[in-house]
Amino acid sequence: MxxxxxxxxxxxxxxxxxxxxxxxxxxxxxxxxxxxxxxxxxxxxxGERVMDTLARVRSVEDWSSVLPLRPDQDYAWIEGSGAPVRIAHALGESGSPTANTLAAMRRSYEAGLRLFEVDLILDRGELRCQHDPGPPSGKAQTGCTFDALLAALPADAWLVLDIKTDFASTGQRIVDRLKSPADARRVVFQLYRPEDFARFDAWQQQAALPGPIVTAYLAHRRLDHVALHAARAGVRVLTVPIHRLPALSTRPVGLEVMVHPVHDCVSWDVATRAKVNGVYALASLRCVIPVGVGTS
CATH class of the missing domain: 1.20.5 (Single alpha-helices involved in coiled-coils or other helix-helix interfaces)
Incomplete structure (x- = not known):
């Protein structure tokens, strides 16, 4: 650490x-x-107690309020993905001009990755692969939309969605675009706030969506609080910003921990020594797991 x-x-x-x-x-x-x-x-x-106190004073972000998701959530997408699991960050080329492009996904697939995180925005009814709202520029103009991405996704791969515009309207648009149960099972939602659970539960009634990820990068409550109630609600995967990892002192049974971003071997070393289960990484990253260090 x-x-x-x-x-x-x-x-x-x-x-x-x-x-x-x-x-x-x-x-x-x-x-x-x-x-x-x-x-x-x-x-x-x-352990983020100061941040947690301020969040309780300033907001109503209370993860203890979330209701459990439906039982038997489908987490086949994480089974057999290696240790640690590698998720292609921005389709595997985060931080480069080719981030969030179809070409990046193809290269990541060729490099052996099967989980592809993509940034999505909803703009005038279109779901685009783009990190920030606004007019597309550069490689963002190359035609990476949600529909194109799903059509190009290999049968043994999954999309992990990082929604950058309004969660409710963007998520509903995504669900509406899913044409079959087979497509739905390959789309993994990330939940950011306690109120996202109810929306996701409604979407699972409309489409055969797999089990979601809770990601803490927008959470202002302490990580132990988020982890405890994510697990209680039936979520099996928690994503933690790597700079907040020291504050996670509680790992509920059955909850797998991912960290992001992991773009170099220093952060890879931090993640593997902390025995996390997975990383959001560049497809090109090649690092050695430290001797004597495994994952849990």
């Missing part, structure tokens, strides 16, 4: 809290670097 390494005793927790209060009074949190450093302290020393 990277970052600060301390024994999490009550004394150190008290010291960490004092540091956070002093820093906040001094206005350090106003700067981006200051916010990052404060979150590092909160994650490493306090």
């Amino acid at each position: 990277t970052g600060l390494r301390v024994r999490r005793t009550p004394r150190y927790r008290l010291m960490a809290l004092v540091v956070l209060v002093v820093a906040a009074i001094a206005g350090v949190a106003a700067a981006e670097a200051g916010r990052a450093y404060l979150h590092l302290i909160d994650s490493e020393w306090l």
Whole structure:
């Protein structure tokens, strides 16, 4: 694990809290670097308790409110995917001009990946492969739409959807575009907020969607809270931003943990030493699992 390494005793927790209060009074949190450093302290020393307290005060983000999904969720998409599971981030070429393109997916498939994460936006009724809303530019103009992507998806592969526009309307549009149960079973939704569970449950009544992922990159509650209630609701996969991984101290039985992004061997080493189950990675990434380190 990277970052600060301390024994999490009550004394150190008290010291960490004092540091956070002093820093906040001094206005350090106003700067981006200051916010990052404060979150590092909160994650490493306090298990995100400060962030969790602020979230409870400022919002109604309560993962304990989610109702369980239907029993026997279909997680065939994760079975037999290796250890750790590799999900092609932005179709395998995140950060490059060819991210979120059909060509990137083809290259990732040739590299052996079978799970393809794609950014999707809904724009004037069209579902486009694009990271941010707005007019398409560069490689985004090459015709990667949800329909084209699904048509080009090999029979032994799945799409993992990262919805970048309104979750309810974009998700409904995706469900409406699924023409058969076979297509639906190859589309894995990611849920971002507690209220997404009810919407997803309604979509599963319309289409044979497989079991979803809960991703914590928009969550402001502590990771242990999110993990506990995701597992209680019947979700088997939790995705965690790699910089928040130190705060995850509880892994409910049956819950598999993925991290993102993993774009270099340093982050690969962090992920594998933490014994995560999978990574959102570049298809071109080639790293060695450290000696004596396995996945759980």
